[in-house]
Amino acid sequence: MGVSATVLAVDAGNSKTDVAVVTGDGTVLATARGGGFQPPSVGVGPAVDVLGEAVERAFATAGVTRVGHVSACLANADLPVEEAGLATALHARGWGDSVDVRNDTFAVLRAGVTEPRGVAVVCGAGINCAGMRPDGRTARFPAIGRISGDWGGGWGLVEDALHHAARAEDGRGEPTSLARDLPGHFGLPSMYALIEALHLGRVEGARRHELAPVLFAAAADGDRIAGGLVDRQADEVVAMAVVALTRLELLDEETPVLLGGSVLAARHPRLDDRIRERLAERAPLAVPRVVTSPPVLGAVLLGLDRVGADAGAQERARAHFGG
Numbered sequence: 001m002g003v004s005a006t007v008l009a010v011d012a013g014n015s016k017t018d019v020a021v022v023t024g025d026g027t028v029l030a031t032a033r034g035g036g037f038q039p040p041s042v043g044v045g046p047a048v049d050v051l052g053e054a055v056e057r058a059f060a061t062a063g064v065t066r067v068g069h070v071s072a073c074l075a076n077a078d079l080p081v082e083e084a085g086l087a088t089a090l091h092a093r094g095w096g097d098s099v100d101v102r103n104d105t106f107a108v109l110r111a112g113v114t115e116p117r118g119v120a121v122v123c124g125a126g127i128n129c130a131g132m133r134p135d136g137r138t139a140r141f142p143a144i145g146r147i148s149g150d151w152g153g154g155w156g157l158v159e160d161a162l163h164h165a166a167r168a169e170d171g172r173g174e175p176t177s178l179a180r181d182l183p184g185h186f187g188l189p190s191m192y193a194l195i196e197a198l199h200l201g202r203v204e205g206a207r208r209h210e211l212a213p214v215l216f217a218a219a220a221d222g223d224r225i226a227g228g229l230v231d232r233q234a235d236e237v238v239a240m241a242v243v244a245l246t247r248l249e250l251l252d253e254e255t256p257v258l259l260g261g262s263v264l265a266a267r268h269p270r271l272d273d274r275i276r277e278r279l280a281e282r283a284p285l286a287v288p289r290v291v292t293s294p295p296v297l298g299a300v301l302l303g304l305d306r307v308g309a310d311a312g313a314q315e316r317a318r319a320h321f322g323g
Contacts, residue, residue: 007020007021008069008070009021010051010071010072011296012074012075013036014037016034017035017050019296020058021064024313028317029062035050037076044085045089055095066094066095068096069098069099070090071100074103077102083103087101105128107299108295109131109258112291117132119139119241120257120260121237124262125153125155127150133248138248139244139247151232153261158215165191176218176225177218178218215230216266216271219270230274233271235274235278245283251285254285259289259290260290265291267290276288294322297317
């Protein structure tokens with residue numbers, strides 16, 4: 001019979017899953033990595049199976065069979081009803097006595113603060129924002145795409161870059177170096193050739209993400225269209241952060257605003273500078289900083305919060321993950 005640990009922490013993104021088994025004093029017994037968590041594409045059961053592969057490896061390494069509490073921060077858990085359904089699915093696996101499921105944005109937030117207080121904006125493939133206070137109040141957005149009012153993230157930026165580049169080449173839109181730079185990234189001579197290649201699958205759709213750095217490079221070189229898209233992304237990040245701060249009544253307090261995800265972590269100067277300038281105008285007491293700690297640390301800390309672990313346990317966990 002295995003020994004019972006305290007927390008199983010899960011941070012599951014679209015492309016990878018990280019799990020950790022942790023004791024009540026913050027000692028990390030084991031970690032494991034698995035595949036992406038994509039219930040919209042494969043269904044809840046198969047998606048949880050992917051988590052299970054990583055969990056079972058971590059349990060085997062830690063020498064445990066279950067834990068007291070499961071703290072899971074999951075991509076695609078965008079609505080409270082989805083969180084509830086996923087919590088039920090995880091509880092059915094018998095990994096722990098209790099289960100909390102949150103959107104993965106909360107993992108980025110908790111990883112970047114010493115207490116559960118602040119706001120995080122994550123801009124990677126998509127964009128999302130979440131905030132929390134120690135009293136349990138939260139602020140969040142549906143973040144399921146354009147139908148919920150979202151704009152930006154890597155995919156959104158690339159979609160708009162392709163749109164403007166196509167119109168520039170055929171004369172419907174303003175000239176932009178993107179008409180040359182985007183197809184050039186794939187060794188193609190024109191936007192028409194790139195459109196054809198994407199449409200017919202000669203360039204895989206998943207490779208569109210490679211074009212985000214091309215957009216930022218064009219903006220840095222002074223292209224007006226590319227620069228406008230970068231500025232709009234900065235304004236969207238600030239808008240989400242300010243709304244979350246307002247909902248949580250934190251505008252009048254010095255409050256951390258954590259910036260995470262591949263787009264923001266890249267620290268593109270134009271994007272980074274504009275975010276800080278606009279945030280200073282609209283929320284002068286906000287303290288922006290880029291999160292460099294792994295999000296699974298946030299899932300660990302949320303789990304330790306839940307079981308009432310002391311500050312020493314949290315610091316021990318932070319030290320393990322370099323937080």
